[in-house]
Amino acid sequence: MLIVEPVLPPLVDPRIAGLYLSDLNMLVNMGDRERTREDFAALCASAGLAVTSVAALPAPNAFSLIEAAPA
Numbered sequence: 001m002l003i004v005e006p007v008l009p010p011l012v013d014p015r016i017a018g019l020y021l022s023d024l025n026m027l028v029n030m031g032d033r034e035r036t037r038e039d040f041a042a043l044c045a046s047a048g049l050a051v052t053s054v055a056a057l058p059a060p061n062a063f064s065l066i067e068a069a070p071a
Contacts, residue, residue, distance in 0.1 A: 005040075
């Protein structure tokens with residue numbers, strides 16, 4: 001399965017503050033949040049999948065391509 005989503009770093013990085021504003025927007029408007037790589041791994045594991053790779057898409061995108069396969 002391929003997922004195209006922003007992936008937050010595990011620690012706050014002030015150089016990408018806009019990504020954190022997206023997280024706030026998701027929380028307020030959608031009742032959800034942006035996720036870290038570990039969050040995506042846990043979410044996929046709950047569906048019987050394992051994250052096999054995460055690759056950042058070229059700038060200026062803030063999105064990554066997450067690949068998951070049956071565990």
